[in-house]
Amino acid sequence: MTIAASDRGRLESALVARLPSLLEDVAEGLREYWPDYADFLSAESGGVAEAGTLFVRQLMEMAEPSPTDADAAHRSSTVRVGEETVHLVFEQIGRQQLRAGNDLTRLLTAFQLGARQAWRQVSTTALQMDLAPEVLASLADSVFVFVNELSFSAARGYLQAQLDDARLRERNREELVRLLLSERASQEAVRAAARRADWPLPDRAAVVLVDPGDDTARRLVDGLGGNCLAVRQADVYGAIVPNVHTTSGRTNLARQLRGAGAVVGYVVPLDRLPRSAEVARVVEDLRRQGMVTGDPVFAEEHLDTIIVWRDPALTEALRRGVLAPFADLPETVRERLVDTLTSWLRHQGDRHAMAAELSIHPQTVRYRMAQVRELLGDALDSPRERARLFLALSWPVRPPD
Structure with a gap:
């Protein structure tokens, strides 16, 4: 059953007029358990109100079946008028929630609360207008279908922002590695890059190298953990590992690298990491010739051999x-x-x-x-x-x- 054009116009106007009340109800419902979301609604009231207006318009479109498509009211993946705008708005909301440090599950739960509040306002308005039960049922279905779609859009924005952050973090870490392994980088540049990469600068570290053609070695190095920096340069596969100078750090690293055939350069202050990498490459060469052994090989245990055969x-x-x-x-x-x-x-x-x-x-x-x-x-x-x-x-x- 379709909504008469006059009823549709009156319903849309009434719902738009009730948006401030709806947003207030939603904020109040969120405040007890999700005060940060309630604060977000208040802080972003203009953008949220705009999204609410688009929501009402899209709801009207979804609730009125097309004469050429009797199942249009139940569709869950397409909306006709302003679809891209609405979904982009909610994708942006998802991005903002990640930036605010909010959890995705909490965000989607808050959406469900918003859906209940929205339906309460829609149903109250529709009943006051004496709309037919069939129209009310169509509206109910449309509200929850549309909220699910918007939840999906917000989740997509949230996850895309996570992916973007991960890519940016990876680029920042690559830049930090480049600086740490460069003999020309200033300490100021290194500190700034470390802040961008969210990597706490240790006092000392070592360079670990493995054979880039060895799948097992690559897998073990990849599993060293987030406190290590990946080294991925031409024909070089390894990591910069902090805190190897402690007994526990060394023991733990040896356990993690067992089976990788890795070489661990000697532990140095950060401004001498290029030297640790150079020594690790020398030890790799000595290990290939059978002059040093170990799994992994710690360069510090073979400094005498390195010194003797450096030239x-x-x-x-x-x-x-x-x-x-x-x-x-x-x-x-x-x-x-x-x-x-x-x-x-x-x-x-x-x-x-x-x-x-x-x-x-x-x-x-x-x-x-x-x-x-x-x-x-x-x-x-x-x-x-x-x-x-x-x-x-x-x-x-x-x-x-």
Whole structure:
């Protein structure tokens, strides 16, 4: 049953006239449990009143079935006149509620309360106008269908705002990472970027790197938590992790990264993070060559190896220099005597410890060291020369590239 044109005009005018009363009723109903929403209605009264007027007009359209579509009164996804405007208004309301820090579930519950208040005003007005029961039923259906649609629009605006915020936060964090890993960024710029990224600046942090082609490694790094900053640069996958210097922080990080084959750069103040990243890349290279092991590998546990092999050419030159007296020996003899010399340096001349390590008799140790002394002479008695020998021989030989 359709609403007569005259009745429709009178009903629409009456409902628009009652909007202030309706909004007041809604605000009063919200105030006990949702005072922030009641305050929102008061603060945004102009925009809310405009949305209310559009609501009334759309309600009239929905409540009057089209002659060519008997089911039009029950449609739940389309409205004809001003549809986009109404839904955009309520999407904006959803966005505003997120900005105000309100929960989506509470927002939708408040909409249901608003729907009940709206129906009370609509039904009271319709009864006062003596409209037919069929019209009243059509109006009731339209009110709740339309409120559901508007709730959906508000929820869409709320969720879209969340997505926009997440994207902005991600961009801000990417910018912060770029600054933290740049040697040219000022501390003022870093602090400003950290505020935008909502990332509390720690005193110290470390850079974690994994193989970007390893799905398991990427998944484990992604699960480190929101207090870590993702590092996603060309051929680099990892994170900036704060508070690794504490025992609990280190233990927790090791547990989270187990199975990732990760490298953890040494812990530094924030202005030295580029150095932590550089050292982590060096350790990655050493791990690939089997010169350091661990899962994860903590750079701080291998600083000696890093220092020795940071410049392989220099280390190899030192090694060739100190071993020059052995150069003319047959290879097997040379290797045997170099192993004995290395053990002697490591165990500070303890023949029994050397014998156990080399699986030979102590007398054999004595015999070999006599040969070594013939080759090196007084160098074995010089603290400086012993230090050079130790530096050259006591770390694993780097495999050829």
